[in-house]
Amino acid sequence: MLIQPLLQQLHELRLTGMAAALEQQLATGDDSSLSFEDRLGLLIQHELAERSSYRLAQRLRWAKLPLSACLEDLDTRTPRGVDPASWPRSPTSPGSNNT
Secondary structure (H helix, E strand, O other): OOHHHHHHHHHHOOOOOHHHHHHHHHHOOOOOOHHHHHHHHHHHHHHHHHHHHHHHHHHHHOOOOOOOHHHHHHOOOOOOOOHHHHHHHOOOOOOOOOO
């Protein structure tokens, strides 16, 4: 099967996540050992993740938040009942916003 028409059809169906995942699979070539169902599952998971990410980004745009928040900007002078020792230590820790 020709790949370009397939990718074009995926884009026409607005399945850009699946198209990107298929291009990635074709570029790496290491997914040939997987069964059809496994490869299809990977394509679907990539599409779902892409849609979820897009929806989150869209909601953040709609919220029109004035500033992005980070732990360094937190005012620790006011007692809030939160133990600072429980905060992440490095910017790469899970839960920290590195933007």
